[in-house]
Amino acid sequence: MGTTKRGSERREDALSRERIVDAAIELLDDEGENGLTFRALATRLATGAGALYWHIANKSELLVAATDTVVARAMAEVPAVAKPREAIRGIAVGVFETIDAHPWVGAQLSLAPWETPMLQLLERLGRQVQAMGVPSRAWFTSASALLSYIVGGSIQNAANGRLFEPSVDRADFLDSMSARWKELDANEYPFTRKVAAQLPKHDDLAEFLAGIDLILTGIEASL
Structure with missing residues (x-):
């Protein structure tokens, strides 16, 4: 025995x-x-x-643990840099690429925003917001705005990627979408028609980071 x-x-x-x-x-x-x-x-x-x-104990605990592990690994790969703007961009790229590679992570971050995976991201972003010199009264608003955009944008990108079947070429798909936008009613969709030509050649990550820069510029201007 x-x-x-x-x-x-x-x-x-x-x-x-x-x-x-x-x-x-x-x-x-x-x-x-x-x-x-x-x-x-x-x-x-x-x-x-x-x-x-x-x-x-159960599947819910396992999902949190798996998400926590994947996010922690992504954050460990973010280079330690002196400037908060570059650090935030690095965190954003880490989340973007992680959710693209593991689409289920995005769903878990959305379903359990109070669990440790989201808290990891909030902590990392919050420290950089502090380093930017943001007044304490605006810490939560600034960090949560960045967190919402980073997670939401990354989830949307991963969802867009799943729309393409293996046989569908991304460039061909975007060309066809651009052509459809150009044919929209000019009175109802004047803006969409005007940006239709930019759709085929846009870079998803570059556009995502441009959004980060817009938020950071707004935060810096508020100082």
Whole structure:
């Protein structure tokens, strides 16, 4: 009996929370949130579903842990720079690329804004807002405006990317959309018709960062 118990403990030690979360991230990337079940995760880890509950209480906790891990890894790759503007742009690119690579992350950030993944981002952005010299009364407004734009813009970009089937060329699609915009009613859509020519050649990340710069310029002007 003693030998069996020690063997069981060694197996439980090998099945760590970190291993479970890493496997969950892989499963989410492959199958999406609907494909993440404890049964599928146990199969991937070659263990029993019951063993997972020693480390993770339920699917909600697992989703938060997976999102937290992915966001933390993205933020760890943001270069440490002296200027707040460049640091904020780096955070924005990290979130943009992370949600593009892991679309399920965006949904989790939206569904649980009070959990640690969003708090990580708010903390990182808030420190840079402070470093910009923003008065304390405007810290929350400035940081939350940046957070909302960064997360919302990144989610929209990832959603747009999923619209393209493998057989659809992005350039061809944007050309066709541009042509449709140009044919819109001139009285109802005068602005859209005028910017239609800019649609085919626009760069998603460049446009996203231009929005960041607009917000930062507004924050700096308010000082």
